[in-house]
Each structure stands twice: as structure tokens, then as C-alpha cells.
Amino acid sequence: MPLALRVAQSLSEAAGILAADPRTxxxxxxxxxxxxxxxxxxxxxxxxxxxxxxxxxxxxxGNRIELGAGVTMAAILANRELAFLHAPARAVGGPAIRNxxxxxxxxxxxxxxxxxxxxxxxxxxxxxxxxxYGSARAMPLEEFLAGRARGEARLVAGIQLNRPQNAAxxxxxxxxxxxxxxxxxxxxATHLPGSSSRIGQARVAYGAMGxxxxxxxxxxxxxxxxxxxxxxxxxxxxxxxxxxAPATDAIATDWYRREVLPVHLVRLLGxxx
Amino acid sequence: xxxxxxxxxxxxxxRAAFADPADNLLTVLRRGLNDFGxxxxxxxxxxxxxxxxxxxxxxxxxxxxxxxxxxxxxxxxSGMADGPNLHPLQNAFMEHFAAQCGFCTPGMxxxxxxxxxxxxxxxxxxxxxxxxxxxxxxxxxxxIIQAILxxxxxxxxxxxx
Numbered sequence: 001m002p003l004a005l006r007v008a009q010s011l012s013e014a015a016g017i018l019a020a021d022p023r024t025x026x027x028x029x030x031x032x033x034x035x036x037x038x039x040x041x042x043x044x045x046x047x048x049x050x051x052x053x054x055x056x057x058x059x060x061x062g063n064r065i066e067l068g069a070g071v072t073m074a075a076i077l078a079n080r081e082l083a084f085l086h087a088p089a090r091a092v093g094g095p096a097i098r099n100x101x102x103x104x105x106x107x108x109x110x111x112x113x114x115x116x117x118x119x120x121x122x123x124x125x126x127x128x129x130x131x132x133y134g135s136a137r138a139m140p141l142e143e144f145l146a147g148r149a150r151g152e153a154r155l156v157a158g159i160q161l162n163r164p165q166n167a168a169x170x171x172x173x174x175x176x177x178x179x180x181x182x183x184x185x186x187x188x189a190t191h192l193p194g195s196s197s198r199i200g201q202a203r204v205a206y207g208a209m210g211x212x213x214x215x216x217x218x219x220x221x222x223x224x225x226x227x228x229x230x231x232x233x234x235x236x237x238x239x240x241x242x243x244x245a246p247a248t249d250a251i252a253t254d255w256y257r258r259e260v261l262p263v264h265l266v267r268l269l270g271x272x273x
Numbered sequence: 274x275x276x277x278x279x280x281x282x283x284x285x286x287x288r289a290a291f292a293d294p295a296d297n298l299l300t301v302l303r304r305g306l307n308d309f310g311x312x313x314x315x316x317x318x319x320x321x322x323x324x325x326x327x328x329x330x331x332x333x334x335x336x337x338x339x340x341x342x343x344x345x346x347x348x349x350x351s352g353m354a355d356g357p358n359l360h361p362l363q364n365a366f367m368e369h370f371a372a373q374c375g376f377c378t379p380g381m382x383x384x385x386x387x388x389x390x391x392x393x394x395x396x397x398x399x400x401x402x403x404x405x406x407x408x409x410x411x412x413x414x415x416x417i418i419q420a421i422l423x424x425x426x427x428x429x430x431x432x433x434x
Contacts, residue, residue, distance in 0.1 A: 030341075034335070095384065
């Protein structure tokens with residue numbers, strides 16, 4: 001039975017279709033799903049497109065930002081109000097991929113992809129999910145990723161996050177061997193409110209250091225309530241590898257990723273010290 | 274499985290084809306409409322040789338669902354020349370030896386056109402970023418970068434689009 005195609009006019013209609021048939025795959029930008037089709041991993045079931053304009057809406061004025069799951073990396077890069085997200089958006093593929101790849105797709109991208117999600121994790125983003133029963137509900141991104149790691153399927157309507165009060169408090173770094181576009185050896189995002197004096201609510205996230213993007217809780221503890229000085233950075237380095245479980249793939253071995261992570265973390269933190 | 278009809282403008286002409294529901298645009302262009310300009314390289318979004326412009330935006334046709342292109346305006350490398358007159362980018366690629374085996378060339382030209390359409394005077398860094406999604410295994414990229422910069426310098430404004 002070859003692949004079928006359905007088009008949903010609304011998010012609620014899409015949620016119903018997904019709930020009724022577990023073999024349905026949502027097609028957003030296409031960069032992940034069409035790859036599976038081309039490589040023969042996806043040969044039967046149904047592809048689902050969503051034409052609901054809400055899927056691509058952006059609310060970017062004010063401190064609370066809402067982005068539809070169908071918003072592309074290029075749309076983020078074209079919006080000056082989202083300048084703090086430009087570095088992680090630019091880290092996704094080349095120009096053609098950025099015109100296609102969406103926030104929603106990135107939330108499901110398997111390691112070593114998914115660098116944009118690492119930035120969202122450090123920014124404490126909430127994921128608006130529909131599960132086929134009722135309206136969207138907000139879920140912390142970390143909880144969403146834990147569910148994804150368990151194989152839970154969800155329909156993401158969009159994300160919500162607060163704009164960093166000080167743009168300098170948020171930093172993002174993608175380490176790749178090919179410039180300017182290459183797969184991640186790893187990526188790091190830090191959001192350290194108050195980093196010019198005393199850090200409160202430190203958030204540090206890694207990509208490609210586990211099956212899904214992860215919080216670096218050891219580093220967060222090391223930085224909490226500290227000034228970002230040499231001592232705090234040394235403590236962060238000592239805690240850098242807590243909880244990591246990187247994979248060996250075509251880009252790097254798990255050993256290499258462990259070796260270089262503390263080096264890049266220190267460099268990223270040192271940029272603001 | 275029933276075929277789905279798809280209609281769009283291809284290089285300025287209205288075209289129609291029947292596609293399998295999950296067909297990518299590249300398959301429809303090459304097998305359905307005999308446009309062999311865009312190439313099938315990796316099928317996973319890495320090489321860029323299938324690049325096309327959809328409503329003026331650079332996209333990868335191997336990762337684009339054909340059925341989603343209904344009503345769109347699609348430009349491929351096959352439509353760059355004006356009859357016997359090559360596009361300035363095509364001339365610049367010849368003059369700078371920017372094509373060797375030629376397999377990446379359709380994607381490189383399309384990515385370069387997407388850049389010059391919105392930024393007629395790009396910097397070297399902007400050119401490098403514009404072709405970051407296109408792999409060339411022959412030239413080492415430098416002749417391609419020089420060709421694009423040369424075309425940008427030499428193109429009269431009316432030929433840039």
C-alpha cells in the first residue's frame with residue numbers, strides 16, 4: 001500500500017486524523033519526512049499537510065513570543081524582533097533548508113540535528129501540543145523532549161517563550177567540522193539572566209550530547225547565584241559532562257564529543273566574562 | 274493509489290502533471306515534465322543539486338512534496354537562459370571554469386540566482402553563505418565564488434532577475 005496524502009484545513013482536524021491513524025506522519029517543512037520517503041524508510045501510511053494559517057503565525061511584539069510550529073528558520077531570520085534567535089536559526093542547514101525547515105520539525109529532529117531546539121530549551125520554551133482531544137495545552141519543552149524520547153507522538157501547534165531581558169544573557173554555539181554548514185559535533189545554548197552581576201535561573205542546554213537535547217543541570221548549579229568570573233567558569237567546566245550520553249556517528253565519536261564539550265563551554269561562557 | 278493532479282508555472286509556462294501522492298517535486302519535474310535541469314543527488318537535503326526557486330524562494334525539490342506546489346511559480350536552471358542567450362551567471366561560470374563535472378552546477382546556479390535576485394551586490398561572505406547548502410567535489414568552490422562575484426559586478430540591473 002503506497003503512501004496516501006491528506007490535507008487538514010485546521011489544527012483540530014489534523015489532530016483528529018493523527019489520533020485516528022497512528023501510521024499518519026505530519027509533513028511540515030518536509031526536510032525530515034521527505035528524506036524518509038526518499039530513502040525508503042517511509043513506504044506506507046498517510047502523509048498529512050496542514051494548511052491552517054495559525055500553524056505559521058508569529059506573535060513577536062512584547063516580551064511573550066508565540067511562534068507557530070510551521071514557522072520556518074528563514075521567517076525567523078527575516079524578523080528583527082527575533083534577533084536573539086538568529087544564531088540558532090542560521091545554524092540549521094543552508095539557505096534552501098532554512099526556507100523549508102520549521103520549528104515544529106526541529107523539535108522532532110534526531111541527533112545530531114535539532115540545534116534550534118537546544119536554544120529553545122535554554123530559553124525555557126513551552127510547547128503547545130494537541131493530542132487529539134481538545135485544545136492545545138502548554139507543556140515545558142523538557143517534558144516534551146522526555147516524552148519524545150519515550151516514543152510518544154504529539155501534534156505541536158507552536159511554541160511560547162519569553163524574550164531574554166538582556167540579549168547578552170543568551171548565547172548559542174554550534175560546533176561543526178564543515179563551515180559554514182555542517183552537522184553538529186555538538187551545540188550549546190546558555191541563558192544566564194544577570195550574568196553581568198549575579199546569575200539567577202541559569203539555563204544551559206546541549207545538543208548532540210544525548211538522544212535528545214538536554215539540560216546541563218550540573219553546569220546550571222555551578223553557575224547559579226554566582227558572578228560569571230573565572231571561578232564560576234572553572235566550576236562549570238568541572239560539571240560540564242554530568243549526565244551526558246553522546247552517540248558515536250559519522251560526525252564524531254562519543255569520546256571526541258566528551259573531550260571537546262568542556263573546551264567549547266568554557267569558550268562560550270568566557271565570551272561574556 | 275490514485276494519482277493527484279498538480280498544476281504550476283514552470284519557467285514561465287503553465288504545466289500540469291499527475292503525481293503519486295508522496296512524489297517529490299524533483300520526480301515530477303524530471304519524469305513527468307522532462308525538465309532534466311535539477312539533478313537527483315543525495316535525496317536527503319545535503320548536496321543541493323536539486324535546488325529550484327518556488328515563488329522566488331530557494332528550495333530543495335527532492336524534499337518538496339509535489340502536491341504542495343499547486344499554483345506555485347517554479348524556476349529551474351533550465352529556464353535561466355533567454356533562448357540562445359545565457360544568463361550572466363551561466364556566462365560567468367564558463368569564464369571562471371566554475372563547472373568541471375557539472376553535476377552541482379544546476380544547484381549552484383539556482384542558489385546564486387536566488388542570492389542575486391535579492392542582493393545584487395553581495396559580499397564574498399554572503400556568496401559563501403548563499404552556496405553553503407550546495408556541495409561541489411571538483412572545483413574547491415573558489416572558481417564558483419569568483420564567478421558569482423563577477424556576475425554580480427557585471428550584470429546590468431535588468432538582467433539580474
